[in-house]
Amino acid sequence: MAYRPSKSFKKTALGSGAALLLAALNAPAALTFAEDTYHSYKIRQSSYRIQYGSWGLVDLPEQYRINAMHAALLHTGKVLLIAGSGNNQKNFDKGTFDTILWDPRDNTFKKIPTPEDFFCSGHTQLPDGRLLVAGGTARYEVLDGKVTRAGGGMRVKNESPDKAVTLRKGTRFRSPSGVEYQAKFDVTVPRAKREFEVTYGRGGRMTPWKTKVVAAEARVFVEAVRAGAQGLTTEAAQYEVVGLKGKDADNVYGLAERLSVDKQDFQGIKSAYEFDPLAERYVPVDPMRDARWYPTLVTLEDGRVLAVSGLNDVGDVVPGDNEYYDPRTKKWTKGPFHYFPTYPALFLTRGGKLLYTGSNAGYGPKDKGREPGVWDLRTNRFTKVEGLEDPDQLETSSSVLLPPAQDQKVMVLGGGGVGESRLATRRTAVVDLKEENPVFRTTARLPQGTRYLSSVLLPDDSVFTTGGSTDYRGRSASDIHKAQFYYARTDTFVAAADPTVGRNYHSEALLLPDGRVATFGSDPLFADKDNTKLGKFEHRLEVYTPPYLYRDPARRPVLGAGPQEVEWGGRATFKAADTGRVRRARLMRPSAVTHSTDVEQRSVELGLTKTAGSVTVEVPGDPTLVPPGWYMLFVTDADGTPSEAKWLRVKAPPARPAEPQPEGPQPES
Template sequence: MPHRPTRRIRRAVLGSGAVVVLAGLNAPAALSFAQDQYHAYKIAQPGYQARYGSWQRVDIPKRYRTNAVHAALLHTGKVLIVAGSGNNQRHFDAGTFDTVLWDPVANTFKKVDTPVDFFCGGHAALPDGRLLVAGGTARYEVLDGEVSRAGGGMRVKNENPDKALFLKKGTVFRSPSGIEYRSLFDVTVPRAAKRGFAVSYYADGGMKPWKSKVTAGEERVFVEAVERGPDSATTDSAQYEIEGLTGTDADNSYGLAEKITTQKQDFQGIRAAYEFDALAEKYIKVDPMKEARWYPTLVGLGDGRVLAVSGLDDVGEIISGDTEIYDRATKKWSKGPFRYFPTYPALFLTKGGRLFYPGANAGYGPADKGRAAGLWDLRKNTFKAVGGLRDLDATETASSLMLPPVQDQKVMILGGGGVGESKVSTARTAIVDLKAKNPVFRAGPDLPQGTRYLNSVIMPDDTVFTTGGSSDYRGRGDSNILRAQTYDPKTGEFIETAAPTIGRNYHSEALLLPDGRVATFGSDSLYGDKANTKLGTFEQRMEVFTPAVLHRAGGDRPVIGAGPGEVERGDTVTYAVTGGGRIATARLMRPSAVTHTTDVEQRSIALEPRRSEGRITVTVPGDSTLVPPGWYMLFVTDTDGISSVAKWVKVG
């Protein structure tokens, strides 16, 4: 009889065979683990960090983790991280809006009551240190194929010159054929304007009695069919009866709609505006904008006012060109010059007060409109195109900034992609000198690869730190780029730095901290795997980059001591500084307010230091278009390129 192994022996044989097989299968994984361990060891070495810098993850308690869509550095040194509903419709539907205040020095966090959904609004610093936040989300998009009720914009008319008309959310508008539509928001329609005039004269020269002309007040509101299905869709112009009105209100009020469809319904904006008080650490309501705006740019002007540009309006259409200006003294908005831009356009205040648009933008607008770079004169409302930029079809999701120092008046654009969900991305960078008689873009060094959503941060030593991004739309196909590099304007080259460990694409931010490090936040990948079969999740981890030069410094950094905390433009002031004789440069750096790769606030102003042992003397430029009023970080950098921790200075 042939020998048969016992059950115990068979198990042993199977077990040993399994070990051999598994060892073979896991060899690549074991090798990868060993490589990762070696890489972690290598990047932790002092020599490596002194050459390339280092990254450190921030320990965030669970209750403070949020979807960072906006980030702004305040003059208290704290960072305001705004999520609003955080691109999460469940949060929106529940009215759960989030803001977190982070103290980078103590690494402490605080929740801030958030009154409206600031998700995808705009922000800019005010001269007193408050942050103006305006616009945001009134309604989430409904994609093609998911629209169950026809919807569109309803223009509501009020011909009564004696009073405004208030209609609550849910007001019903009835078409001539009896189809009913319900408003999704409250709306207040201003009273009609009444103007008297004479139509002719009597033969003896006397004037005939005055007559009056009434111009109806008008406001727009988004409406949705009461009944589901395509039968409520219409493209015919019609006048709609407003249900529930009586007397003069019914006689003088009606709705007008031209197109109510079951097509995709885009995000819709809000008019709300608030100031965030950095000292009280709370939002303070101010007058709303005239236009609802989602994806707007807010840019500070030389006189301390703030211009709001572009965005999607209250029915989800891109604003045709209406802009408005916020006055910090009156807390009110006034009409600005008419100019069309795609959403989140990058607009930089230049010497003389014109705004430069490098073509960089984020999000919405046709491919053939508002994409050309140029200088916009607000007073004359003229736009002078600036040519020379290649890859004009890839300026969406590009990064851009005013190269340091601002006195050089050079603007750089980096990377970018095609319009919408295009797979196109570019490695192109380009620089324009706005002091030239006829400015034109010149090619800069290429990025390592085509990059969308790159974040770029001006550093105290006049270099530009760039990090993250993805090669495809919203990181599609696992295309996040785990690389960072520093651009040196003096050599015109990129220098490799330590690579981040967290990928950053759409809805990510990076900003300079007062201690000279760079904090990075957010990222909103569309998918969570290379095959694009799993939905992505919002990246809530934070990571901070420490430049190589700070590792080389050890504890030997310049220190700014006593000196004025408030100055006027044109003032000459003196600060105590350790190692004053070794100080090479002094810079006033405006704190960032960044979202969607767009940061029009950051700028670096050169102050030529007069050095002596123990102190420096500097003169603040007198031009408010170079140094807009507000709070700045004063950095000094020594002859070894090592910067101080910033001193906060208010420029009046």
């Protein structure tokens, strides 16, 4: 007789089979859970942290969660996080602009009234510790196919030498055919200039003076009042200003060559402000000469600031008009002419020239202004620097002046192709500016092709790099959850602990005075691997604690009381216990970072002498090496473990009074 299992056996067997099947189906999830549990356990171990460091999320109350586009460390130890409208047109339309001040010592936050849209502005540290913020957003882009009214740039002319003319937003311009356009912003046109001409007749006799009036000009973006094809123009024409009468109507008019329904880019503003770290507020200063969106601001050796590039008030890349800001007069003046794509990485080098590494962020043609070079501001001579591998993948790359600054070596890391390219490079390269004919030389490669990489100088002379993505704006879930240290002396990358939060476009990282690194932001295009869901801005704030802070805390160098100011070439003495452990001293300039661009940070080696209870540091006397301003002073031991920073302001020595000249004739030399 054939064997038949009992009903109970069938149930048991079926139950066991189902359990085995369920276990098999859930095996990957169970394995992942086990791996995650073990990883969570492992990264909490002291041995792991001493080797790799650790990451921690900051508890960020909901009312302080903003789209942090810009981050700057102030000499109060607080971090200014600027969103402006935060790449959110609804905020822009409502006039909702945000800035948050974060104190990392106690993780407290404060909202700062924000007077204008500083989204995609430029910023730099000023000699007195204020932060200059210039430029921002005047208008959001309108993409191809969504432009319904013809628009473009119009030049407004004023032929009156007697008065300037201001036309308010909404002023209408009428074409010869009767089509009307309206100004989208206020525009002020200066007075025309009177120029005198001298002519000579027969015999060289001078004829009476003749006066010529040269019209003044300003630019404004205009848009057709009505939608439709009637607003399209392809030929140059003169436009009357509706509402002006008499001489004003004759003297003031518009000129435009082409008004179209092509894509309309973001447009910049001219506004400039200084953020006062003590009063914790924005203070308006004179506006720039040109509107700028995505500009770079770099502080020079004399304390002035050079503003470079950006999209102007009609959405074009500024064609090469750069300008200086003087913090003493709060005014702007014309600078040397040179074209750069937006957010160019420009570093002040020894001797006062600027190095353009080729790193940039986003706007400009593929074949213009992208080659690295040394720019002499005095002569306006630009000398190209050759040798860079993957020169077509410099957009969204990172650049740093390697520590110490005295070595004059600048590094470029990663980057991608222009625009929405899928290209990303592992290339890193270093140029030694002390060489007679400097060239880039390829150095250790990144673990993988990386765009939007954040690179932060640390007090132990390493470069901490973190985040980024392999594709445009983290497309296809390509964020890189990795971090590493770069050591210039050995030309090697060494792994660090993995960050929890992915960072790509609109992300930042900076060094804090306690030696940690804070990371902010990220603006992914999509939220899933298949690119079907729109991404959301990353609000989480994550802080990295390097391995050097997990060594014996009792043996960490400590700086005591000392001065807050020192002159170029001067000395500063600080109380210190166990000075035998102190080996090196560094001045580190605080960051002002956005779009993978931080031209502020630099680490300067200091002379160091020690006594039983104090250390004395000597600051180089070269202002091109140490631009004026506030710095973090760190001392480190032989292992690179840093003290907490002391804030020290480097300033120019007082001007010497002119020596009295002896009276009477002087002998020839």
